[in-house]
Amino acid sequence: MEQVIANGLYLGAQYALIALGLTLIFALMNVLNFAHGQMYVLGGFITYTVYGQLGLPFVVALLASGMTLAVIGALMEKYLFRTVIKRSHREESTMLLAAATAFFFDAVILLIFGEKQRGVPKIVKGVFNTDGLIMPYDRIAVGALAIVFIAAFILYMQYSRPGRAMRALAQDRVAAQLMGVAVERYSMIGFAMGAMLAGIVGGLLVTITGVNSGIGGPISIKAFMMVMIGGAGVVGGAIAGGFILGMMESVGLTVLREYGDVTYLVIFAALMVFLSIRPNGLMGKPWG
Amino acid sequence: MTRVAKAASISAFLAVVFILVPVLIIATGRTDLYYTLTSVALLSIASAGVWLTFFIGRINIGQGAYALMGGYVSAILVVNYGVSFWLTLPLAGLFCAAASILIGYPILRLRGVYFAMVTLVLTEVARLLALALPITNGAKGMVSIPLPGALSIFGVTIIPNFAGMQSPRLAFYLLAVTMMVLCFAAMYRLVNSRIGKLCQSLQQNEELASSIGVNIAYLRVIAYAISSFFGGVAGAIFAAISQSIYPSSFTVTDSINFMLNCFFGGLGYVFGPMLGTLVLYFGWDLLFQTGKFQLLIYSTLMIVLMLFLPNGLLSLGDLLRKRGSNNG
């Protein structure tokens, strides 16, 4: 049982970090970023190239992943999403744009990095092993790093000037604008940060699970689910959602294994029932 | 548009799909286009359902679930119980409508991305159910489904047996296009009826609508049921064409594509999903020659179009009209 809980916690930490970037972009711009998973994959491939192929230190690779994605995110906001939001009658239209950029990233990644699953050497070797609990050291390291990043993100949002501005923006766009917040600038920063988080988590996880060009879509969908559980557009919700989903998978796969292929059926059905009872997730904004 | 102009454009459209397209296909020998256009027609029926949920202000990424359900209902009835395909077609639609009432009643209270996500999850639930339930034959799928037989009423054969035809492709094309015309006619009628006006008020402000005495829960469920009916019918015909159905026949990707078709054609236009499906599906097909760059070109074009026409292709007409009136 200790093993199951440890698995769940580790899974939760990585899920939470994936969900954070998505929920940030959603909170600021009401954009459901279908390309989030593709950004994660791109971050993974950049770390793969810099750390795995060029042999530079892992930290450099992680920085490269984060920075590249931040730039891409900023450009996407400025030249794509801003334009479409301005010209569109219904803000859901950005979903089509997001999906189109997801396809675009898929195509580019497949052309550049090929169709194969890729992996990099372990960052830390060895396995932590006691009676009831086995956990490889690199998983512990990645889990800890994920928690550090989550904490840093929360502190940044809470206490820095841009962080406060973004929170104001998320709460009420019009009011924030009236209070003198440079809405466009902070939307761009927020989008860049969301993309950067995706890139960093991609770079982190490539050391454990590798990366391949096709997993972007499924990762986006998983991230959507976590965000829905916790409540869309709320940082705490994304973290809670990530941990809850991680724990449900870990416990469910152990408890329900006798019954065959039903674990995910049960998880999904539970999610539907839960959301019918609490239409805004655990702590979401009323108007998703 | 005047009555005359409307009647003229409707008959022009019917002439194109029922006469001109088959004639052109026969003349050019491009018989592969029958299936492509059949797909477009069927996918646009399913997309029309999604459009209808957009119309009541809900983003529906769950149409794949109903298409899969419809496909299985028809396949099971035909294979296990020997029911005629023609009877299973409405039954598949009705089954999906009934299921959607049960599912929709609780989840239609959700809005925005929450509803979108729950329906997305629903698609996956449908796939997993198809894998797990004994009646669907699980992972092995249902294969070798017979082609639709003859349909006769009072001894008069209305539709001949598909299996006896030299090429069932034209028959499937005509069937799909007929269904599409019926579906969009029904939608057009619905949207311009009193109920349609009420639905539109839901899209804008549910609280207001409810305060002036509209039974919004009832309206929403009805719209969702019609939407799912369309999905079920489209799925049933697809199962008949491919003579097989698997849990993966309709997946999350399909659900997302149905939604994108609506966006692409234009959410504000009844015929948006039809045009959106045509352009998106046909566009992919036309790019088949570009080999490994297919997806790259396709997605780039999609982004560019989105930048210039974020309200859908059909908004081009509005834009031109506006520009015209500005000049004049």
Next chain:
Amino acid sequence: MKTISNMSRRVMLGVMGAAMLAAMPAAGFAENAKLKIGFVGVTSGPAAAWGTSNVRSMETLAAWYNELGGVKIGEVTYDLDIVTFDDQKDPKRAIAGMEKMAQEGIHYVVGPNVDDGAAAVRPVAEANGIIYFPYAFPKSLYEKPASNAVLGMIANYQSGPAIYKYLMENKGVKKVAFVAANESDPLSQRDGGVAAAKALGLEVVAQNDTYQNDTRDFSPVLTPIVALKPDLLVLSGVAPANAPLLIRAARELGYEGLISTETAQDAKVLEEGAGELANGFISVGGASTPEIASDRMKEFVERYTKMFGEYNDESNTKVYALDYILETLKASPAALDNVEEFKKAMDTFSAPNPYLKGDAKLTYVGSTSFGQKRQVAVPMVVNEYKDGAFETLFVGTVD
């Protein structure tokens, strides 16, 4: 119609050739006719590796043959033209792809890669006279009344029993656990594997465990299975992308038994994804291990690598389909536009297998499994992964 247009083309070619000869006697050759061979399968998305290794094998071979001056079938020499269609793993698109092939006048198609696609294209293939080579295992595709599909590889219900038997006898395996992705192909393969293991008298300790195909972390899936301490863990129908992750998770959880699968894998992917933890992993391959590969196979790998930057070991099993098509056409040129001739030829066809050392043959098999010869005979090479490369464990055959 077909023969008339072919004849007129031949006449045209003749006239053109004569004209060219007259115009410039120095350059005395005519352009070869084109022979189109199709591919319908998945080359994008999570399963892109399956179809991509197909397409690239075909394109490598086609470029090679064309460089050598084309392929002579009957009296005519053809240049090969590979027409590919990405079905995105969607059975509905696969049908469209097959229709496209029919439209292009193609009679021989490689693919699709998965069960649902292969089942969905069957009506189109049969209506248009197309022989297709799926990489999918359902028997209904190959048994009568179906007759246009030819299994392009060895099915798991053929290789599985051989592997389990070998491991029982040589490694003392008694307890087996199965784990599969929650999708049609892997689940069907798992059911086949479980039945085979039980028939051999093995104790099956886990047979219901599944995972979503998009799982990235397999520890939760494998934790309860590892606790059962099986001697053999079978990864049924595992996608090449998932294999290293499963292996790594199992080993890191302290699993000490054997791990095997019945599908083809790529050594590089295993090396990057699991490193030395993948040592001892058993999979089914084609003909690339040094012990058995002929010089021609080695040159194929070289050319493939030169053309696409990197070889994919999955192509070891996928190199065969195109050669089967071409060799059978050579044996029966009338089959060029009449697949009934091809079917007739299949019963007696035999040619040397160029990819294997020794005197192995290319023939059609499958009588035992399908009741008719609807499978290509490829050597059933069972490999063991060791430090970045595969080593041959044993070679079996299918009849």
